[in-house]
Amino acid sequence: xxxxxxxxxxxxxxxxxxxxxxxxxxxxxxxxxxxxxxxxxxxxxxxxxxxxxxxxxxxxxxxxxxxxxxxxxxxxxxxxxxxxxxxxxxxxxxxxxxxxxxxxxxxxxxxxxxxxxxxxxxxxxxxxxxxxxxxxxxxxxxxxxxxxxxxxxxxxxxxxxxxxxxxxxxxxxxxxxxxxxxxxxxxxxxxxxxxxxxxxxxxxxxxxxxxxxxxxxxxxxxxxxxxxxxxxxxxxxxxxxxxxxxxxxxxxxxxxxxxxxxxxxxxxxxxxxxxxxxxxxxxxxxxxxxxxxxxxxxxxxxxxxxxxxxxxx
Amino acid sequence: xxxxxxxxxxxxxxxxxxxxxxxxxxxxxxxxxxxxxxxxxxxxxxxxxxxxxxxxxxxxxxxxxxxxxxxxxxxxxxxxxxxxxxxxxxxxxxxxxxxxxxxxxxxxxxxxxxxxxxxxxxxxxxxxxxxxxxxxxxxxxxxxxxxxxxxxxxxxxxxxxxxxxxxxxxxxxxxxxxxxxxxxxxxxxxxxxxxxxxxxxxxxxxxxxxxxxxxxxxxxxxxxxxxxxxxxxxxxxxxxxxxxxxxxxxxxxxxxxxxxxxxxxxxxxxxxxxxxxxxxxxxxxxxxxxxxxxxxxxxxxxxxxxxxxxxxxxxxxxxxxxxxxxxxxxxxxxxxxxxxxxxxxxxxxxxxxxxxxxxxxxxxxxxxxxxxxxxxxxxxxxxxxxxxxxxxxxxxxxxxxxxxxxxxxxxxxxxxxxxxxxxxxxxxxxxxxxxxxxxxxxxxxxxxxxxxxxxxxxxxxxxxxxxxxxxx
Numbered sequence: 148x149x150x151x152x153x154x155x156x157x158x159x160x161x162x163x164x165x166x167x168x169x170x171x172x173x174x175x176x177x178x179x180x181x182x183x184x185x186x187x188x189x190x191x192x193x194x195x196x197x198x199x200x201x202x203x204x205x206x207x208x209x210x211x212x213x214x215x216x217x218x219x220x221x222x223x224x225x226x227x228x229x230x231x232x233x234x235x236x237x238x239x240x241x242x243x244x245x246x247x248x249x250x251x252x253x254x255x256x257x258x259x260x261x262x263x264x265x266x267x268x269x270x271x272x273x274x275x276x277x278x279x280x281x282x283x284x285x286x287x288x289x290x291x292x293x294x295x296x297x298x299x300x301x302x303x304x305x306x307x308x309x310x311x312x313x314x315x316x317x318x319x320x321x322x323x324x325x326x327x328x329x330x331x332x333x334x335x336x337x338x339x340x341x342x343x344x345x346x347x348x349x350x351x352x353x354x355x356x357x358x359x360x361x362x363x364x365x366x367x368x369x370x371x372x373x374x375x376x377x378x379x380x381x382x383x384x385x386x387x388x389x390x391x392x393x394x395x396x397x398x399x400x401x402x403x404x405x406x407x408x409x410x411x412x413x414x415x416x417x418x419x420x421x422x423x424x425x426x427x428x429x430x431x432x433x434x435x436x437x438x439x440x441x442x443x444x445x446x447x448x449x450x451x452x453x454x455x456x457x458x459x460x
Numbered sequence: 461x462x463x464x465x466x467x468x469x470x471x472x473x474x475x476x477x478x479x480x481x482x483x484x485x486x487x488x489x490x491x492x493x494x495x496x497x498x499x500x501x502x503x504x505x506x507x508x509x510x511x512x513x514x515x516x517x518x519x520x521x522x523x524x525x526x527x528x529x530x531x532x533x534x535x536x537x538x539x540x541x542x543x544x545x546x547x548x549x550x551x552x553x554x555x556x557x558x559x560x561x562x563x564x565x566x567x568x569x570x571x572x573x574x575x576x577x578x579x580x581x582x583x584x585x586x587x588x589x590x591x592x593x594x595x596x597x598x599x600x601x602x603x604x605x606x607x608x609x610x611x612x613x614x615x616x617x618x619x620x621x622x623x624x625x626x627x628x629x630x631x632x633x634x635x636x637x638x639x640x641x642x643x644x645x646x647x648x649x650x651x652x653x654x655x656x657x658x659x660x661x662x663x664x665x666x667x668x669x670x671x672x673x674x675x676x677x678x679x680x681x682x683x684x685x686x687x688x689x690x691x692x693x694x695x696x697x698x699x700x701x702x703x704x705x706x707x708x709x710x711x712x713x714x715x716x717x718x719x720x721x722x723x724x725x726x727x728x729x730x731x732x733x734x735x736x737x738x739x740x741x742x743x744x745x746x747x748x749x750x751x752x753x754x755x756x757x758x759x760x761x762x763x764x765x766x767x768x769x770x771x772x773x774x775x776x777x778x779x780x781x782x783x784x785x786x787x788x789x790x791x792x793x794x795x796x797x798x799x800x801x802x803x804x805x806x807x808x809x810x811x812x813x814x815x816x817x818x819x820x821x822x823x824x825x826x827x828x829x830x831x832x833x834x835x836x837x838x839x840x841x842x843x844x845x846x847x848x849x850x851x852x853x854x855x856x857x858x859x860x861x862x863x864x865x866x867x868x869x870x871x872x873x874x875x876x877x878x879x880x881x882x883x884x885x886x887x888x889x890x891x892x893x894x895x896x897x898x899x900x901x902x903x904x905x906x907x908x909x910x911x912x913x914x915x916x917x918x919x920x921x922x923x924x925x926x927x928x929x930x931x932x
Contacts, residue, residue: 150719151708245684248697256507263506304721406722458721 152246153308154459159242160296160312163258166235167289168320168354169222170282172199175350177279180215186346193218199327199354202230219278224271232285236265249305253295261288304405307398308458314398315451318391321355321378322444329437332375348374355386375436376428388443392420395450402458412453419446464867465609466881467532478535478930481646486530491878497639498529498874504635526923527632529639532871532884532905539650539901539929542605542613542888545797547897548788550601550890553620553775555791557597560774561587571790572783580780581828582773584736586743590760592769593668594894599767600659600731601890602626605798605903607869614799614866615784616885620776621768622733625904625924626889627691630655630698632904632926648931650901655889656698658900662893663699663729666765671728677701678718680709680732682750692733701731711754714761729765730755736770778827778861779805802864806857815862816853819846822862823914824853837914839865868914871925873907883908885916886927901929 176196194213197206200222209227210217225231229238240262243250250258264284272278293313300306325332331347348369352358357377364381365373381387396416403409431439468479475483486494505524534542559566560577561584567574577583602623604616633652637644660677667675681692683705696703708718709727717724732739738748743756758764774780782803788796804811804822815822824836836849853860870881888903905925906916916922 148721149702149704149708150721151705152702153721241684244689244693246703247693248703260507308721402721460719 148249148304150459152249153304154455155242155246156249156305156309157312157454157459159239159246159258160309161316162235162239162242163289163292164313164316165230165320166232166239167286168316169200169230169232169235170285170289171354171356172196172324173219173222174279174282175354176218177215177275177282178353179346179350182346195327196222199324200230201323202228220271223278223281224268233265236261236288251295251299253299254292257288257292257295261292264288302401304402307401310398311395311454314391314394315447315454317386318388318395318447319444321386321388321391322440322447324351324354325375325378325440326437326444329440332371332436333432344371345369351378357384357386360384372428372432375431379431380423380426380428389420389423392416392423396420399454410453410457412450412457415446415450415453419443419450464881464883465607465869467607467869467871467884468881478533478538482531482533482643485643485646486879494529494874494879498527501527501529501635501639504638505631525628525918526909527635528873528907528909528923528925529636530872530874530879531636531643531926531928532886532907533928533930534902535930536650536932541611541797543899543901545613546603546888546890546899548792548794548797549603549615549618549784550598550892550897552784552788552791553601553618554595554597554892556787557620557769557772557775558595559791561590561771566787566790569790571786572780576777576779576783577774580774580777582736582771582777584771584774586756586760587769587771591762593666593762593765596666596892596894597769597772598775599662599666599769599892601892602887603798603890605886605888606866607886608867612799614801615781616801616866617778618776618781618784619887620772621735623887623889624688624691624733625887625906626655627694628924629889629900629902629904629927631694632924636926647928650929650931652900652902655900656695658891658898659695659731660699660701662891662898663731663765663767665893665895666767667728668762668765670763672726675728676718676726677729677731678704678709678727680704680706680730680734680752682706682734682738686733688733699731706734706749706751709752709755711752711758714754714758714763716752716755716758716764727764729767731767736773739766739770778803778825779807782861801866804862806853806860806862811862812853812857815860816850818862819850819853821865823865824849824860824862827859827861833919835915837865840912840914865914868908868916871905871907873909873923873925875909875911880911882911883914883916884925902927 173196176192179192191213193215196218197203197213205228206213206221209221221228221231223232226234228234240258243255243258247255268281272281296309300309328347328351331344348371349358351374352361355378361369361374361377364377364383377384377387379388382389382393384390399413399416403413469475502524505527556566566572567577598620600623602619602625604619606614606616608614629652663677664675677699678701679692679696679699681689681703683689693703702718704718710717710719716727716730718727734750737745738750740751740753740756741748742753755764759766759770781800782805785796785800788794804815806812806815815824819836820838822838826834838846868883868885871884872879873882884905884907886903886905888899891898905927907923907925908914908916909921909923
């Protein structure tokens with residue numbers, strides 16, 4: 148297939164995935180900020196939301212402080228933010244339009260319908276209820292797009308590239324949450340916060356839609372090191388780093404199989420997966436959770452660059 | 461207002477046979493059903509994203525072309541007449557272009573004046589003495605036809621460069637079948653859905669001889685910002701070929717390749733929907749970022765087929781148009797089956813004088829204009845408007861031609877006040893391959909939605925209709 152087509156499909160999926168992630172962050176932050184201060188400590192949740200979204204630098208160029216109004220606007224509706232939910236959907240739809248022939252009707256319908264409906268939300272919600280509805284709608288739109296892709300696309304390179312976009316973005320998002328919140332997830336003997344952090348852990352899980360999953364996997368109340376374990380190493384957790392890399396390797400292998408050759412992208416992906424397979428949580432804590440996550444983000448980005456180089460240009 | 465031929469009703473009010481079933485059906489139907497279906501059609505169109513961009517309107521970047529749910533119907537007899545005329549015309553245009561870039565017999569015989577060719581911006585000196593695969597230049601032509609009475613069809617304009625609109629022909633039919641299945645069960649209508657297959661067969665038939673047995677065909681688009689982008693992607697999809705932009709292609713050792721996820725792949729036929737000017741920055745406009753540097757060298761070397769060929773604009777120029785009856789006779793030795801509108805070429809002094817005296821009754825068009833921009837329709841223009849146009853015409857008469865205002869036929873159309881006659885034209889698409897000419901029955905009917913208006917262009921408030929060719 149055309150390199151440009153593959154590139155568009157890859158980024159289309161990344162942007163839709165990112166929009167959903169932003170909606171989850173905003174949803175979790177809204178819940179946290181609604182709790183009495185005594186439950187969440189004194190940290191500024193809105194500031195941390197901007198950091199988790201990975202756009203703190205851009206944000207503080209425009210604003211002096213982070214509060215509900217400017218953060219929701221910046222992350223959800225701003226056209227000045229190239230990664231706001233609105234911008235994500237606009238870019239995604241632009242990409243979709245550029246490669247319409249590579250999409251199924253259902254996928255086009257999903258993304259074009261989302262884009263049309265986005266206009267209804269104008270420049271922002273008028274009330275909290277409406278904003279909550281908006282966030283739900285964003286998640287549903289992403290689910291619909293993802294579901295359409297999953298259920299209607301031919302299993303060929305177009306599908307594999309679009310899946311790669313999803314998983315690389317997803318791995319990056321999960322890693323970012325961990326990167327910002329790592330200090331809340333230290334092992335038993337290093338813990339400082341105490342019960343105060345309970346709602347923070349819940350918020351982390353919520354932003355990767357894993358709160359219920361946690362209880363099913365561990366069958367105990369929230370423990371910070373288990374939250375880290377769930378998000379990093381558990382294969383059965385679809386947003387964990389390990390599970391994302393399982394999928395990345397699988398899709399890159401399918402591409403290699405169809406094209407009859409392996410390349411640097413395949414080797415890099417397998418390298419990262421092997422590291423995730425061979426390490427345990429206490430090992431990660433020993434090396435430092437923050438360092439581990441930092442390295443992961445760099446390696447994940449490197450894989451993105453290798454994919455671009457090998458296939459998309 | 462001009463009394464026009466009505467496609468549905470005779471002058472005495474009786475309904476023509478082709479419209480009999482439709483009329484009965486319209487009469488049976490409660491009036492709000494039509495309105496309801498019309499809104500449904502619009503929703504579907506918006507949902508699939510069949511939009512076009514209007515140049516010069518920042519706001520409305522993506523607009524819908526209004527779709528009228530009442531079909532335009534032709535009998536099989538009428539169509540066969542038209543089909544013959546179209547085939548004849550396109551054969552003559554192909555022969556003309558081959559001659560212009562080859563032996564130039566038509567010029568030596570004095571049929572067409574030299575300077576009309578050599579000083580024409582659409583003339584491509586690069587093509588002189590250049591062979592094209594299988595001697596075919598115009599692989600896809602859109603011939604604009606208007607009808608003035610039962611037997612008389614005029615060619616209003618030939619489009620021999622990159623004619624568009626065929627996606628509307630196909631989508632209009634799809635929508636109609638979805639919205640009015642009961643109407644289709646009451647008629648036998650020639651299908652149009654095989655157009656993409658015919659187009660692909662045509663394109664493959666003209667691949668260069670050095671191509672592999674299954675030639676690689678691509679559709680070259682200027683990109684998403686082009687007004688016809690929807691059509692480009694739609695067609696690529698139906699043809700099952702890659703939709704490429706200039707940056708997806710490159711030329712090495714006079715061979716065209718496309719960049720794929722598996723490395724370079726050779727391209728044999730480029731169905732290009734990009735103008736000559738932008739095709740190759742090394743040969744034509746150096747500032748073009750839409751084209752493919754070096755593609756002309758591959759073309760000249762005979763390693764790639766461009767459809768349509770470079771330089772076909774010489775045949776659809778509005779000044780050359782006035783010579784087409786003579787062109788048909790010269791190459792084919794036949795009388796033209798389709799009429800040509802009498803045309804005054806303002807470049808000639810006598811013609812100009814006549815035109816200046818009769819502006820209020822003529823249509824004046826720019827020689828190289830398209831899309832209905834910059835034209836004057838005398839009878840529909842105010843005195844002030846005419847005077848302004850007169851000034852423009854006097855400063856550059858060469859750029860204009862004038863024609864009598866034709867009474868375009870009318871067809872019943874849904875308007876605010878119910879169903880009323882509106883003027884229509886027809887653009888059938890004529891495909892020319894190595895083996896034969898293919899025309900899918902029908903074409904794109906465009907309708908001027910404003911009462912009395914004769915301008916059917918979508919950029920000027922025109923709409924479209926499904927076009928039916930019936931049995932018998």
